Amino acid sequence: MPDFARHSLLDLPPYPAAGYARLADRIATLIATGNDVVFVQAEAVVALEAAATSLGTAGMRALNIVTSPYGELFGGWLTRAGVDVVELRAEPGLPVTVEAVAQALAGAGGVDLVALVHAESASGILNPLPAIARLAREKGALLLVDAVASAGGHELDVDALGIDIAVIGPQKGLGGPAGISALCVSQRAWQAIDRPDAPQRSVLSLIDIKRNWLDAGRGALSGMPSALEFHALEAALDRVEAEGMAGTIARHVRAQRATRAGLEALGARLWIGDEREASRLVTTILLPEGLDAHRLAQDEAAIAAGLTAGVGAVASKLLRLDHTGPRAGRETVLQGVRAVGHILNRAGFATDERAAEEAVAGVYGP
Incomplete structure (x- = not known):
C-alpha cells in the first residue's frame, strides 16, 4: 500500500456525533424494521455474546438451534447467564428441519426464547428462518437471529418475520468493516433486557447502550468510537443504497x-x-x-x-x-x-x- 494511502487511514476526522443515528436509521431501512438499531463497537461475535448475556437470566427457557460452532457458542453464553437451554442439533453441517424445530418446541413445554443462525458461512447452508419465525410466534417466544452471514445476500424483513433481536455484521453481504456490529432490538426484547439483574458497566451490556445512547437522544457514543470503522460503514451503506x-x-x-x-x-x-x-x-x-x-x-x-x-x-x-x-x-x-x-x-x-x-x-x- 502506498504511504499516502496509509496516512489517509490514520488522519481521518472524527465521525460526527449526529451521524451515528443516521447510520442506524439507514441500516433499519435496509432490513425493513422500525425497531431500534444500536451499535456494538466490536466484531459480530462480541455483539452475539452481548445479546446472550444481556437477554439471558435465571428462569428463562430457550430453544437454541445449533447448526455450527456459532450456535454452540451462543448456547454456552445463555447457559452461563442462567438460562435453561434446550439444544436442538441438526445433522453435522446441514440445515435444521422445520419438523425438528416444531417437535422440539412441542416437547419443551413453555419456551421464552428461540435462537438460531440464519445462514452459515461455516458450511454454506441456509436455515428455514420464515417457518421457524412462525413457530416461535405461535409459542409467544422471543426470536433472536444471527444474521451476520445473511444480511445483504438473503431477504431479511425483520418486522414481517417478528425478529426481536437481529445481529448484523457489515463485513459480509454488505461489504463493510468487520470491527463494528449492529443489533436490531424490539421493544419486547428491551422489556426482557431491562431488569434489575441485567449486566451493567460492561462491554456486554445492551442496557448500557440503551441508557447511554438511545435514551440520551442518540448523540455521541460512549467510550472512544473508532472513526475509521464508522466512516467505512457509511461508505459501505452508500454502495449498498446505490445498488439497492x-x-x-x-x-x-x-x-x-x-x-x-x-x-x-x-x-x-x-x-x-x-x-x-x-x-x-x-x-x-x-x-x-x-x-x-x-x-x-x-x-x-x-x-x-x-x-x-x-x-x-x-x-x-x-x-x-x-x-x-x-x-x-x-x-x-x-x-x-x-x-x-x-x-x-x-x-x-x-x-x-x-x-x-x-x-x-x-x-x-x-
Whole structure:
C-alpha cells in the first residue's frame, strides 16, 4: 500500500456525533424494521455474546438451534447467564428441519426464547428462518437471529418475520468493516433486557447502550468510537443504497447460481443439493474420499481464489468458495471455480474446466 494511502487511514476526522443515528436509521431501512438499531463497537461475535448475556437470566427457557460452532457458542453464553437451554442439533453441517424445530418446541413445554443462525458461512447452508419465525410466534417466544452471514445476500424483513433481536455484521453481504456490529432490538426484547439483574458497566451490556445512547437522544457514543470503522460503514451503506438492497441480493443470487452451475459442470459434488437450503454468500463442495480440505486450501491457486476449508464437525470434508459482498461477481466466481478444478486435477481427479467456464457464462451471459 502506498504511504499516502496509509496516512489517509490514520488522519481521518472524527465521525460526527449526529451521524451515528443516521447510520442506524439507514441500516433499519435496509432490513425493513422500525425497531431500534444500536451499535456494538466490536466484531459480530462480541455483539452475539452481548445479546446472550444481556437477554439471558435465571428462569428463562430457550430453544437454541445449533447448526455450527456459532450456535454452540451462543448456547454456552445463555447457559452461563442462567438460562435453561434446550439444544436442538441438526445433522453435522446441514440445515435444521422445520419438523425438528416444531417437535422440539412441542416437547419443551413453555419456551421464552428461540435462537438460531440464519445462514452459515461455516458450511454454506441456509436455515428455514420464515417457518421457524412462525413457530416461535405461535409459542409467544422471543426470536433472536444471527444474521451476520445473511444480511445483504438473503431477504431479511425483520418486522414481517417478528425478529426481536437481529445481529448484523457489515463485513459480509454488505461489504463493510468487520470491527463494528449492529443489533436490531424490539421493544419486547428491551422489556426482557431491562431488569434489575441485567449486566451493567460492561462491554456486554445492551442496557448500557440503551441508557447511554438511545435514551440520551442518540448523540455521541460512549467510550472512544473508532472513526475509521464508522466512516467505512457509511461508505459501505452508500454502495449498498446505490445498488439497492434488492440489487445487492440479486447479485448474490446470481453469484450463487453461477458458482453452483460451474462446480456441477466441473464434476465437483455440491454439499447442499437444494439451492433453497444453500447460502448465497458461500458455496461448499464435498471433497472426494481421501482428500482433506485443510491441506487443499494451502494450494497457491486456492489461496489466490480465497478457497477455505469448512468449519465444524465436517470441516475436513468441505471446501468453501466465498462469493460474499464485493466478491459476488463474475470474475471472482470464475476464479474460484477454476481454482477448484486446478486443485482437484492436481489431486488426480479429472474435471471439465471448459464446461465449467461455459456454465458460469451461461448464468452471467457472454
